Amino acid sequence: MIYREAGQYKTTYVSDSQIFPIAQDRYAVAALLVIAFLLIPLFATQYIFSAILTPFLILALATLGLNILTGYAGQLSLGTAAFMAVGAFGSFNFMTRVDGMPALVAFILGGICAALVGILFGLPSLRIRGFYLAASTLATQFFVLWALSKVPWFTNYSTSGVITTQKVQILGFKFDTPQSEYLLVLAIVAVMALMAKNMVRSNVGRSWMAVRDMDVAAEVIGFRIMRTKLTAFAVSSFYCGVAGALYAYCYLGTVEPEAYSLDLSFRILFMVIIGGVGSILGSFLGAGFIVLLPVALSIIVHYTGLPNSVTSNLELMVFGALIIFFLIVEPHGLARLWQIGKEKLRLWPFPH
Amino acid sequence: MDIEALKYFATVLAAGLLTGVMYALVALGFVMIYKASGVFNFAQGAMVFFAALTVAGISDKFGVSLWIAVPIGVVVMIVLGFLIERIVLRPLVNQHEITLFMATIGLTFFIEGLAQLLWGSTVRTLDLGIQDVPFKWLIDRTGILISQFDLIAAGICGLLVAALALLFNKTKIGRALRAVADDHQAALTVGIPLHYVWGVVWAVAGFVALVAGLLWGSRNGVQFSLTFVALKALPVLILGGFTSVPGAIVGGLIIGATEKLAEVYIGPFVGGGIEGWFPYVLALLFLLVRPEGLFGEKIIRRI
Numbered sequence: 192m193i194y195r196e197a198g199q200y201k202t203t204y205v206s207d208s209q210i211f212p213i214a215q216d217r218y219a220v221a222a223l224l225v226i227a228f229l230l231i232p233l234f235a236t237q238y239i240f241s242a243i244l245t246p247f248l249i250l251a252l253a254t255l256g257l258n259i260l261t262g263y264a265g266q267l268s269l270g271t272a273a274f275m276a277v278g279a280f281g282s283f284n285f286m287t288r289v290d291g292m293p294a295l296v297a298f299i300l301g302g303i304c305a306a307l308v309g310i311l312f313g314l315p316s317l318r319i320r321g322f323y324l325a326a327s328t329l330a331t332q333f334f335v336l337w338a339l340s341k342v343p344w345f346t347n348y349s350t351s352g353v354i355t356t357q358k359v360q361i362l363g364f365k366f367d368t369p370q371s372e373y374l375l376v377l378a379i380v381a382v383m384a385l386m387a388k389n390m391v392r393s394n395v396g397r398s399w400m401a402v403r404d405m406d407v408a409a410e411v412i413g414f415r416i417m418r419t420k421l422t423a424f425a426v427s428s429f430y431c432g433v434a435g436a437l438y439a440y441c442y443l444g445t446v447e448p449e450a451y452s453l454d455l456s457f458r459i460l461f462m463v464i465i466g467g468v469g470s471i472l473g474s475f476l477g478a479g480f481i482v483l484l485p486v487a488l489s490i491i492v493h494y495t496g497l498p499n500s501v502t503s504n505l506e507l508m509v510f511g512a513l514i515i516f517f518l519i520v521e522p523h524g525l526a527r528l529w530q531i532g533k534e535k536l537r538l539w540p541f542p543h
Numbered sequence: 544m545d546i547e548a549l550k551y552f553a554t555v556l557a558a559g560l561l562t563g564v565m566y567a568l569v570a571l572g573f574v575m576i577y578k579a580s581g582v583f584n585f586a587q588g589a590m591v592f593f594a595a596l597t598v599a600g601i602s603d604k605f606g607v608s609l610w611i612a613v614p615i616g617v618v619v620m621i622v623l624g625f626l627i628e629r630i631v632l633r634p635l636v637n638q639h640e641i642t643l644f645m646a647t648i649g650l651t652f653f654i655e656g657l658a659q660l661l662w663g664s665t666v667r668t669l670d671l672g673i674q675d676v677p678f679k680w681l682i683d684r685t686g687i688l689i690s691q692f693d694l695i696a697a698g699i700c701g702l703l704v705a706a707l708a709l710l711f712n713k714t715k716i717g718r719a720l721r722a723v724a725d726d727h728q729a730a731l732t733v734g735i736p737l738h739y740v741w742g743v744v745w746a747v748a749g750f751v752a753l754v755a756g757l758l759w760g761s762r763n764g765v766q767f768s769l770t771f772v773a774l775k776a777l778p779v780l781i782l783g784g785f786t787s788v789p790g791a792i793v794g795g796l797i798i799g800a801t802e803k804l805a806e807v808y809i810g811p812f813v814g815g816g817i818e819g820w821f822p823y824v825l826a827l828l829f830l831l832v833r834p835e836g837l838f839g840e841k842i843i844r845r846i
Contacts, residue, residue: 318831322583322644323785323836334823468641507655507659509656511649511650511651511652518638522642
């Protein structure tokens with residue numbers, strides 16, 4: 192009976208429309224934020240910051256973006272990495288070409304570039320559905336990466352194709368250590384995740400879900416399909432774009448098209464599926480799982496003492512097998528497990 | 544347009560069409576599985592790679608001729624097909640199609656890892672005994688360059704399609720396959736063993752993958768990049784329709800031809816390398832006119 196909302200009366204409209212209506216949820220989120228902002232920086236090492244925590248947060252943001260599109264609006268996309276690339280290159284160009292451009296504004300502008308590209312490539316979704324749409328989003332992936340590597344203007348006429356990013360500086364403070372980069376990413380991700388959590392229960396989010404569940408019916412009861420689908424593409428691409436910019440500036444330190452390959456798109460799709468389609472929390476769980484799994488696997492396989500070529504293939508196999516296993520055991524993802532756990536907590540210690 | 548330019552055009556077109564036949568071969572495996580079980584099988588490319596590597600690996604390691612290695616490969620692919628159905632798909636029956644799709648991506652990783660674990664990740668050559676030289680008779684007569692290998696590959700594809708058509712239309716198992724493709728539940732009701740039929744479909748798709756793998760492998764070498772052939776087959780599928788065998792072939796021809804023509808005639812103006820995305824954009828534009836592809840079943844949506 193730890194987790195129960197009994198006795199929490201809503202007496203004002205404000206308290207009735209909070210993002211987390213249950214007090215325990217609010218405490219849990221606040222505690223998580225305190226741990227992430229204050230405790231983790233005290234204990235974590237450089238390696239943990241730059242190899243696990245920062246990529247986890249950035250990929251969670253991208254997963255969130257894809258989850259908005261796939262989980263909430265029901266449009267399957269295989270072009271996530273392309274939108275991330277647009278965000279990264281957009282931010283890079285704003286930073287390069289505009290003097291004194293603040294980093295945060297550049298990230299947001301990069302996200303807006305991605306949103307515009309998202310709207311453009313979202314247009315086919317008005318006619319095409321399901322796997323036909325998924326396969327056509329591959330057009331985004333290939334076309335965008337081709338354009339970024341072939342049009343020299345995007346890379347500012349760099350000859351190598353690999354550009355080192357500018358240092359991120361906000362109000363005179365330089366974000367150049369793994370720890371400060373982690374805190375920057377954490378702040379952005381926390382704000383955007385709360386915004387997403389709020390958005391999916393607003394009229395926008397509800398219209399997405401209506402279109403996802405049955406678009407013809409949604410149209411009949413008065414949702415504007417075009418607007419709904421395109422806002423989903425725009426918002427999703429904005430999230431992906433910001434994630435892409437952070438991926439370049441706070442994780443890789445370089446801007447290059449090769450970093451945003453189809454492989455990354457698939458990994459993010461995995462995160463959505465493993466975490467839970469249509470769940471904000473699931474985006475984080477899925478990203479955590481997929482980021483940690485290869486790390487854990489390589490540590491385990493390392494101790495077996497097999498040659499390198501064998502271990503890398505073994506890792507591939509275990510990765511694939513685990514994904515299939517997870518899909519068979521819990522097709523609704525880790526978020527569903529968490530939900531079941533909450534239901535149990537509600538009744539505990541009574542069986543019914 | 545002078546005659547030389549015309550000949551060049553014909554050469555490019557022919558090369559494109561014949562490459563398209565090879566794309567169609569990969570797409571064929573996709574179509575069969577999608578039609579019969581509604582699974583979008585992303586692992587088809589990995590199966591092509593696995594099949595080619597198995598045959599090349601067997602003939603390399605044990606020094607046996609292809610006459611022995613290929614039948615072993617066929618058996619391996621059939622066993623693999625049944626295993627996939629039993630282990631991966633059966634527990635996932637009735638799940639959302641995105642879940643099934645993700646499972647096949649997991650399968651892709653597994654098969655790629657398994658193939659390289661068994662046979663190593665070195666590039667292997669596969670010599671089918673067909674030389675990749677221009678077809679002499681045609682050059683003498685018309686001056687159009689067509690590779691002999693491509694022609695024979697096209698011939699093999701034709702044979703395969705004919706054999707599949709026979710299997711589908713003239714045998715008992717073929718009738719069961721078509722029944723299942725039409726309506727799972729109705730097929731179950733009249734007593735068709737659904738799981739067995741799905742196993743057969745995966746096995747046949749494995750066999751098609753083997754043929755595709757042998758042809759692609761002997762041309763480009765058996766290496767990891769064979770898995771990317773699957774990505775080439777996707778625009779063929781969306782153009783032709785996911786559920787249509789003729790669609791896969793016509794789509795393959797169209798994609799192959801336009802891709803080569805675009806690369807040769809448009810590519811130089813925009814910096815080249817457009818082969819990677821042009822088929823997708825073409826297929827995408829086409830879908831805007833006909834959302835279910837050329838020969839796909841029209842989707843009727845009810846509330």
